[in-house]
Amino acid sequence: MTDQGEDGPRLTTREAAERLGVKAETVYAYVSRGQLTSRRSPGGRGSTFDAREVDALARKARPESRPAGDLVFRTGITLIDGERYYFRGVDxxxxxxxxxxxxxxxxxxxxxxxxxxxxxxxxxxxxxxxxxxxxxxxxxxxxxxxxxxxxxxxxxxxxxxxxxxxxxxxxxxxxxxxxxxxxxxxxxxxxxxxxxxxxxxxxxxxxxxxxxxxxxxxxxxxxxxxxxxxxxxxxxxxxxxxxxxxxxxxxxxxxxxxxxxxxAASGLAHRMLSEVLERGGAAPVVADHLRAGRRVPGLGHRLYRGEDPRAQALFTALTEVPAAGPALAAARDVVATTARHTALHANVDLALAVLSVASGMPAxxxxxxxxxxxxxxxxxxxxxxxEERPLRMRPSGQYNGPRPPRPLP
The missing domain is CATH 1.10.580.10 (Citrate Synthase, domain 1)
Structure with a gap:
């Protein structure tokens, strides 16, 4: 270890590379990406690195340190918990x-x-x-x-x-x-x-x-x-x-x-509701979607088991709009018809479609x-x-192309 700085132990470039399991050139690549910070060595020859920062980067680089594809962000903006969601802790x-x-x-x-x-x-x-x-x-x-x-x-x-x-x-x-x-x-x-x-x-x-x-x-x-x-x-x-x-x-x-x-998902729901109103019911429209192997627009959400709380709130407000009655009834018909085959609930795209259809808006x-x-x-x-370290989202590609060397084309 090269020295003990005021902010903790520091490593030489060679020591940092060994801890990270990379070449010295890669250490400087981490610096250029903002993943590591460097400081000139006493005397001006070479660089030193904060040992704790190097160790933290090494932990992130190990495949076993987190599940593959799992990238977590710290955020204090929105929490989705159960069937509700919250802005800075407030419903x-x-x-x-x-x-x-x-x-x-x-x-x-x-x-x-x-x-x-x-x-x-x-x-x-x-x-x-x-x-x-x-x-x-x-x-x-x-x-x-x-x-x-x-x-x-x-x-x-x-x-x-x-x-x-x-x-x-x-x-x-x-x-x-x-x-x-x-x-x-x-x-x-x-x-x-x-x-x-x-x-x-x-x-x-x-x-x-x-x-x-x-x-x-x-x-x-x-x-x-x-x-x-x-x-x-x-x-x-x-x-x-x-x-x-x-x-x-x-x-x-x-x-x-x-x-x-x-x-754009709400546009698909808009067109579906318009067709339900034209054909006088949801059954033939839902059947056409299922026959073609398409999802029924405006239904289901990967984060909610029940109805999307945003849809619930908008449907409640739409009941106070007299012109929204037919489109609202069409949306409920779609949900009820689909429920005979699968338990999918309305999401916010369907509620937006009710608003746009009832108000004469485009899809x-x-x-x-x-x-x-x-x-x-x-x-x-x-x-x-x-407020985070810059360029922290730099995943490595897993190359699956032909192995070099190959002849020049």
Whole structure:
């Protein structure tokens, strides 16, 4: 052991390599990835390494130290426990029923209440985002518009690389607001600023809103802020681990969200409910899905044995919307019909589909709601990851290609 530093024993490069079971070059590769820190040796020749840090890395590197494929993240944002989920220890459904979306977002970000919180839209990013969105072809979808809006807004912000917590939070509120206000209006906009739900409604449907419908939309936004480490959230944390700025981490989340097994799932449920209403019942529609070997959309969730608590909350709120009656009945018919064959319960995608079908929204509306809501959760996870050691998520590939050397092609 080379010496005893003020912060504990230190190792030479050779000693560190021996403990890790790697070559000296690999030790310096760990340093470049941020997995180890080095210090120049007394006299300036060679480097030394904290023995405890080396030992910790060695434990992580051993296959037996954790189950294969099991990557655990420390997070204080969301706990899923049994049939409920909690934001910073408080029941998420209770929060959504009591507070507006922006107020719940502030709770998730800071753990402090923020009565009457509102997000304001900075003019320069909004102008750039609207220009970029307006340049897209007519067939572009809402997710296309959100992705280019994030990029355009990012380009106007020279301070985006400042990862100070307060700066990130200031940026995040403006970004969520910009994403909504950059979308084209298809209905009559509400006068005045208002909250995110009030501003999002006329960008989803040409039908006028009512208080009950706006309440459902606002509640959906609040319920969808976060749900532990979904695929898009994992993508966000990987980007944040590389110290990507907030716009970039949101772009990473949007990319993962667009898959048909994640954010787009509500669109499949929307089309199914529309077909149930057209055909007068769920039986033939469910039969067609089963005959084709497809899952029935909007049913089942890997984290809940019973009904998704987010779906329960939205169905309850939707009972107060008179126009939602037929779509709500169609959803219940789907659940009851499928229950004859398998015990699957409604998930949040089915509840979002009831809202979108009943409100005359397009099939992709649920995905839009999901993306706007989840942007806040992605920011919360990015803030947590910024506090972790950078580039800590560097798995090793298990090569299964042809063994070298091979002749030059």
């Amino acid at each position: 998420a459904v209770a929060l959504a029923e009591r507070y507006a979306y922006e107020e719940v977002v502030h709770w998730v970000w800071t753990g402090r209440p923020a009565p009457g919180a509102r997000f304001t839209t900075p003019p320069e990013p909004l102008e750039a985002a609207r220009r970029a969105v307006g340049a897209l072809p007519g067939h572009a979808g809402t997710m296309d518009r959100l992705r280019v809006a994030v990029i355009a807004a990012s380009a106007t912000d020279p301070l985006r690389f400042d990862l100070d917590r307060e700066m990130v939070l200031s940026t995040a509120g403006g970004l969520i607001s910009t994403l909504v206000d950059a979308l084209p209006v298809v209905g009559r906009p509400h006068p005045g600023e208002g909250g995110i739900a009030r501003r999002l409604w006329p960008r989803l449907t040409g039908r006028p809103s009512d208080d009950a419908s706006l309440l459902v939309l606002d509640r959906a936004l609040a319920l969808l802020i976060d749900h532990d480490l979904a695929a898009s959230t994992l993508a966000v944390r990987v980007a944040a681990s590389a110290r990507a700025h907030p716009y970039a981490v949101v772009s990473a989340g949007l990319g993962a969200l667009e898959g048909p097994l994640h954010g 992709e509306a649920g995905e839009t709601v999901f993306a706007v809501a989840r942007t806040a959760g992605w920011i919360a996870h990015a803030l947590e990851e910024y």
